[in-house]
Amino acid sequence: MIDLVVRHFALPLRHPFTISRGTVDVQDTVIVQLHQDGLFGYGEATTNPYYGATVESLTRRIAAVAPRLHAASADDLDGLLDTAAALLGADTFAHCAVDLAIHDLWGKRRGGPLHRLWGLDPAAGPLSNYTIGIDTPERMAAKLAEVPDWPVYKIKLGTDRDLEIVRELRRHTAKPFRVDANCGWTPRQAIELSGPLAELGVEFIEQPLAADDPGMAEVYRRSALPVFADESCGVEADVDRCAGRFHGINIKLVKCGGLAAARRMIARARELGLAVMCGCMTESSVGISALAQLVPLLDHVDMDGAALLAADIAHGVVVEAGRRRYPDHAGTGVELLGGPLAA
Numbered sequence: 001m002i003d004l005v006v007r008h009f010a011l012p013l014r015h016p017f018t019i020s021r022g023t024v025d026v027q028d029t030v031i032v033q034l035h036q037d038g039l040f041g042y043g044e045a046t047t048n049p050y051y052g053a054t055v056e057s058l059t060r061r062i063a064a065v066a067p068r069l070h071a072a073s074a075d076d077l078d079g080l081l082d083t084a085a086a087l088l089g090a091d092t093f094a095h096c097a098v099d100l101a102i103h104d105l106w107g108k109r110r111g112g113p114l115h116r117l118w119g120l121d122p123a124a125g126p127l128s129n130y131t132i133g134i135d136t137p138e139r140m141a142a143k144l145a146e147v148p149d150w151p152v153y154k155i156k157l158g159t160d161r162d163l164e165i166v167r168e169l170r171r172h173t174a175k176p177f178r179v180d181a182n183c184g185w186t187p188r189q190a191i192e193l194s195g196p197l198a199e200l201g202v203e204f205i206e207q208p209l210a211a212d213d214p215g216m217a218e219v220y221r222r223s224a225l226p227v228f229a230d231e232s233c234g235v236e237a238d239v240d241r242c243a244g245r246f247h248g249i250n251i252k253l254v255k256c257g258g259l260a261a262a263r264r265m266i267a268r269a270r271e272l273g274l275a276v277m278c279g280c281m282t283e284s285s286v287g288i289s290a291l292a293q294l295v296p297l298l299d300h301v302d303m304d305g306a307a308l309l310a311a312d313i314a315h316g317v318v319v320e321a322g323r324r325r326y327p328d329h330a331g332t333g334v335e336l337l338g339g340p341l342a343a
């Protein structure tokens with residue numbers, strides 16, 4: 001018998017965070033708690049206007065799943081994942097929150113961290129980047145100076161000062177950069193910027209064009225830098241379409257519906273010869289700790305979401321200076337700071 005509780009939290013950010021589409025200073029998020037026999041599993045989905053996920057839509061859809069889980073056991077991982085996919089598959093954010101909680105509770109009942117239950121080496125995999133949101137070049141340099149010990153920086157672009165921003169940041173560090181235009185460029189801009197960005201020590205470009213821009217195949221052929229899909233690669237069916245248009249994909253748990261879908265996407269991307277990155281939203285340690293279980297499978301990871309918060313709501317995997325430290329807990333390793341949620 002599994003009990004489900006869904007609860008909204010407002011996550012305050014350290015700094016207002018700006019990308020090419022807008023600015024956020026408090027991030028709303030929805031936490032799912034599953035409970036069976038004294039063990040608690042947690043999942044998360046942040047709200048997102050671009051993807052149409054609101055507190056109300058997430059809460060309503062997740063709460064509607066509760067009666068179907070009530071008769072189940074957390075030991076039946078495949079059965080639970082199938083139920084969640086059937087009921088929530090069309091809303092990947094809600095699906096993600098429930099999928100993460102199912103995996104966490106299953107791992108806690110099995111008594112091991114998910115990465116170990118999957119046979120992965122926790123020491124393997126890349127270090128995380130730290131993301132610098134859009135601001136004036138001077139203020140972006142000041143943000144970078146606050147976090148000098150991260151091994152690689154992801155710079156949000158899509159402004160009319162993009163090269164100026166990267167040149168200014170390059171004056172302050174010799175570490176590698178990656179850039180994310182969040183759909184903000186035309187094909188011509190992407191191709192023309194790629195050479196100077198390569199010379200400035202940028203290693204790849206994330207989502208240069210709008211998600212369905214037909215110019216992507218030409219950018220893929222002519223860019224001086226590898227290009228990674230984010231908004232162009234949401235769900236499993238998108239992975240095949242990225243071959244021949246991108247060198248790699250950026251998987252996010254909320255875009256694809258959670259850990260089960262993400263693992264299938266990683267496997268398919270490998271078959272297609274695509275590089276694999278996973279990214280996060282500005283989210284709490286609930287979501288980040290789930291993402292951290294996948295890192296041994298990845299080429300690159302952006303998992304600074306909880307590090308961007310002024311206050312977290314959970315203990316779990318800690319990400320500092322790009323390194324992740326797994327807690328000595330089973331599942332995703334998450335415990336809410338305030339203790340389990342009351343039904």
Ligand code: MG
Nearest residue numbers: 180206207230
């Ligand atoms: Mg992105």
